[in-house]
Amino acid sequence: MSNVLIVGAGGVSTVTIQKMAMLPKIFTNITLASRTLEKCKYIQNLVQNKFNIDINIFKLDADNVNDIVKIIKKVEPFLVLNLALPYQDLTIMDACLITNTHYIDTANYEPLNEAKFEYSWQWNYKEKFEKKGLMALLGSGFDPGVTNVYTAHAKKHLLDKIHSLDILDCNDGDHGHPFATNFNPEINIREITAESRHWENKRWERGPALTNKISFKFPEIGHKNMYLMYHEELESLIKNFPEIKRARFWMTFGDSYLKHIEVLQNVGLTSIKPISFDGKEIIPLQFLKAILPDPGSLGKRTKGKTCIGTIITGLKNNKERTFYTYNICDHEECYNEVGSQAISYTTGVPAMIGAMLIIQKKWFKPGVWNVEEFDPDPFMELLDQYGLTSKTIELDEKLDF
């Protein structure tokens, strides 16, 4: 039915491609292009051995629009799925415009030399995509992605008006390393060390990173400390649901993880300012990434679960009600299915679902869109079907913190 080009051969891509290979009637041709051909070959062999499916591979530097255009012209895909890094969002969107190809990603654009991620750069492409009849779907991972769909689902089925939204991201996985990140270390550490920001009474409240701590009892996991952070889906959700008075994002971290981050920050290893080392210019955070465990290698050692979801309070028939919608994902079960830990799995599955909905034209509108701007029902159904079941419970009271 459709020909897709995936850019990036990392942890998330490994999951998405296997999930696509399980649906050969929908994803009839899969091509993978990435910076390191060896990593593409690894995924190519995996898919061949496991599913008896051939995928095409190319070496590609996706920072270069012309190089992307050349590959798109060779492959002629219906859509390009960016599973490389947020730095490549705009070059790939430019190449899609030149070649009349649809686009999807899982993280919003961030310039390499400035730790600042926001949607404005990609939203600015809206008219260009619209004029060409092309669609770009932004943030089709878990958070952003599924959390946005949960919010749209609450608005469609549970509440007439949303007042407050809390996104809670808990990873209780233990990989046995003293310190490692669950997805790309560079992107992860840039995000975690950024100042916290949440939406309160129509304005952003800012604070220092990782200081506002609350203990919360997560289903199937128990009490964990979670910290207030800024996360990109807050920006699109307050725009698309302007009735929201307060929107916050929380993520759990263990004390040892935070101690490591503090020390790495204190010695300057999380900096993105270039330094001169041994006659060469290096970026400390990129050097740190090179010596940390590859997130793709954590799958077989990680035990425990993730619990990511939304707690939403609002009015239904003029009565205040609070709903908690979440997914529990088990690291070992993910490893048994696709050889990856749950963070890659919970991102890789929604990326495949976003692609499927566009291909089947169940979600299709020219322009640049965030996932909450579409009907949440088909996405929620496919999540249940392809390994990420959601549960909604009603809470007796709204959150008291």
Ligand code: NDP
């Ligand atoms: P990885 O670092 O494992 O993989 C990234 C891949 O992109 C690597 O294969 C890398 O190549 C390739 N790449 C990097 N730069 C280029 C380039 N210039 N040209 C071509 N290929 C390039 O990352 P993850 O798989 O963990 O994450 C992938 C994306 O998913 C990221 O954008 C991340 O932010 C996002 N994400 C989203 C989540 C969500 O819930 N929405 C959650 C987790 C991740 P090389 O092998 O040479 O390094």
